[in-house]
Amino acid sequence: MKKATLTANADAGALVRKLWQYCNVLRDDGLSYPDYVEQLTYLLFLKMSDEQEGGPVPAEYGWRSLVNLDADAMRTQYERVLVEMAQQGGMLGLIFRNAKNKIRDPAKLRLLVVDLIGQTEWTGLSSDLKGDAYEGLLEKNARDTKSGAGQYFTPRSLIDVIVECVDPQLGEVVCDPACGTAGFLLAAHDYLRRSNPKMTRAQQKKLATKSIRGVELVEEVARLATMNLLLHGVGGNAESELPITCADSLKTPPKHHVDVVLTNPPFGIKGSVTYTQDQKSVRGDDSLTVVRADFWVQTANKQLNFLQHIVAQLKPGGRAAVVVPDNVLYEGGAGAVIRRRLLETCKLHTLLRLPAGLFYAQGVKANVLFFDRRQAEEKPLRSEHLWIYELRTTKRYSLKTNPLQREDLDEFLKLYKSGKARRDAAGKVTTGGSSSRSYRIQEILATEECLWDMAAAEEDGNARQPGLARLDELSRLVADDLQRALALIKGQVE
Template identity: 50%
Template sequence: MNTATIVQKLWNYCNVLRDDGMSYGDYVEQLTYLLFLKMADERTKAPYNQPSPVLPGYDWESLRWRDGDVLFDHYRHVLERLGTEKGLLGLIFAKAQNKFQDPAKLRRLIVDLIDKETWVSMSADVKGDAYEGLLEKNAQDTKSGAGQYFTPRPLIQAIVDVMAPRPGETVCDPACGTGGFLLAAHDYVVKHNPHMTKEERRKLREETFKGWELVQATARLCAMNMLLHGIGSQDFEPIVVADSLAADPGDRFDLVLTNPPFGKKSSTTIVGEEGKVSRERDTVERGDFWATTANKQLNFVQHVKTLLKQNGRAAVVVPDNVLFEGGAGETIRRKLLHDCDVHTLLRLPTGLFYAQGVKANVLFFEKKPASETPWTKKLWIYDLRTNMHFTLKTDPLQREDLDDFVACYFGLNGAGTEVAAGRRSRSPTWRPERPDGRWRAFDYEELLSRDKASLDIFWLKDESLEDAENLPAPELILQEIMEDLEGALAQLREMAGDLGSEA
């Protein structure tokens, strides 16, 4: 059975369960528990013959032969007991609860849908993509806010393509959500290195990826998603359930790929090296930060810098305010430009994210050794926002929409996988005689001379402002107005929170 058929089959059943009061997120969560138990059972049989990590009496077989209220009661006990275990088992089943209302519907999911497939024998691509498809559908349930941690997969693929992870390199996402960046990096390494040794494949599976996720339910989905893609094991747990901003973990990575959550975490304050402390309930000492700020995105930029090895590479999705905010924002940008090689900025179009009002960018930089002279020489900016219109449902972003950016990143000819060599051959598509070019460079001195060292740079003319005939469709105009208002309201709520008011 192919991926699309499996996804459709499982998703059709979700629509049945919705009538029972179960949300999309609840369904995927319950599916996570049952898929794990089914695969653990399959691995105990030939040709694998592996010992089961699941306690006897709480395994798949114990569910399969029960029915009615007996099954219902036993399923609840299985979730409670396995949630007390350690390792990957404990992560997946921590705080697990039975969300089914009807024993017959639970029985049907177990016997008719999951048990009829042999999940372990499927390729990692098929079963992983099937689960990923369910997560994407889950993210589309915007009413429940399920999309808040979901980065569009075409954008992730393009970012990973230009970052080009290699065998032996370690990859981290300090705000990993359901694991999109980590999985895409894994798939890239496998695809581009078909002749890896057995040891290289083991390291890829057990030593390469590390993610942090604050929300337990999301971490559970991520752990299962990675397991279905062949990453991790009962002994190796690639996901940490924690606030990654709370402290320097001590680990350092070759690549950091992340889309940190937008918004302000009101319960935590970051104290920088200058010793300033904001008035919040919890205080986190971070002497490795350049500046103190309550802006979570600016703190994530500093945290990513800490996580990188020397000459490590980062791609971070950041909202516009990170590019122009004064105070700590200016301090951080100036330090980042001096201490790191900030070489590329991708301005993203609106309409990509499930959270409305988001205007975002991808910032690419490399961590460098201490130097009296600045490491950033040129910042190359690709404007994919001006005169570009996407919507989540009717006109979603496709991977081919980013082909030109990827080609420009590698020097227009798509040259080579050697990242530094590709960047040396870059040339702008913008010129005075070609003012519609979306790709141009700005020197370090030019960046520092801008007000507050702002990196919020644009040069293309907005066609909708030039000619009424070129106006976008009315629904797109309305959508942009709504997004701007949502963004403004979010900022006002943060300001109210800072003033001690009710948000």
């Protein structure tokens, strides 16, 4: 059979549609969307390794050990390959960790191997094409809310604008401590490539193997993130060149400090683990309390703990953009302590208030915090302001039917890049269809609860009860957590 001829200029969307069509065939065999993308990842890696001279997969477990077998023998060999690859180190171990064959029908496995993956010379495609096609597949998976994969998806239009605002530079290390399928990391890599079209070979290699770092807790998602980056030309086989680590970012202090953090930590109220800076508060063999001496305060709130971790991870002068739900802005107790300490140790200069409907967790309102880590001994200046841009207008958004577009963020980006975020005097300004306001950092620090957005707090009734987190927001977060769990279960059953 003649192999398909896809060129570097081929349409990535057409390739996504082709890959997705086979998913529908396998759905009849009970394979969920996430399972299909996972199996596709294994087979793509094997095929691409076979196409490379001296690829990382040993010949006895490589692509050619599969393609000429009948259906039953192919299934047996495929399962053997997965077991062997899972025991390897480096990139192989990261891609194939705990890998299992979930395609029950041998004939359909052979269809996938021979008729889909085997008909394309994948290494002959540009990294942009095959990378964009794989990323498109992940996006389709995320938009299928039944799969539960949407909790790892941030709209690309929002990601691109955030990256442009933070403006990573060549030679800097960019990290996402809750990277999901690596959307922020890929956008940063693409931005750096576009901004530096005349890189030397040494600079290209450093960008591909040293500059992009992510951490992901969920093993299956870390696998997808690794493959997503690999298809875009990021990462290498050596342990030191792996772009993704499968781990819990919050469990230990960062081993290395970084220049830039871009992240959208998982939404939710509280985890099962409490993080404390005080060893004395841990009793005996308490496995649900983790000591982080670099944290400011004890809490089980995941978003607040991620903020503490990110500040600890940044170099002096480092920059961060973090997506957080509204409860981070209003929660009392530990929340107030963290807001105050963040202002003291970082320059929080911009808060972008996002409309509801952008994320998988429907109804949750989120924000993007932009801040820079202060130099040692640096204190907040009297002239410092927090600029707040209001994107919560009457326009309604949804993940599938009316997603956020780049043009929706054009005004914000223009004002941000003009320096307005740092120059505005205190007060409220209306421009276009949105409004912005600015507060002096010293005024915020002077308040008991250190509320970053006092106007929004007053609108929501929080000015009268500053010590209480908004009950409607908390109940919505609980409901969304339950819906995500149900969606994940349904995705496995269907």
